[in-house]
Amino acid sequence: MAKHRVYAMSFAKVYPMYVAKAEKKGRTKAEVDEIIFWLTGHTPESLNQVIDDETDIETFIADAPRLNPDRLLIKGVVCGVRVEEVEEETMREIRYLDKLIDELARGKAMEKILRVPA
Secondary structure, eight states: OOOOHHHHSBHHHHHHHHHHHHHHTTOOHHHHHHHHHHHHOOOHHHHHHHHHHTOBHHHHHHTOSOOOGGGGGOOSEETTEEGGGOOSHHHHHHHHHHHHHHHHHTTOOHHHHTTOOO
């Protein structure tokens, strides 16, 4: 099976786009990082290493220290696709991150984005 082109893209190329999207809407790089840490279990050090190494997105997801089990609570549409219905596992994980960044850019509170119980 052919590898999706998006998988071969370096996370270091995508990350600044996430930050720019957030900052354009008055949010911060720190909030983007908090989302990534929550979703993947990365630390500031391991995230910087992934960026410095230009790790591809597939490896970024596959080697995440600890994918948050609460990510399964992420529902909704991003890029015209319902995230919870994406069958291919790696693409679904990428869409989870896209959805969280989209929620941040739309002004949603961090506790809602990070699925903190009320």
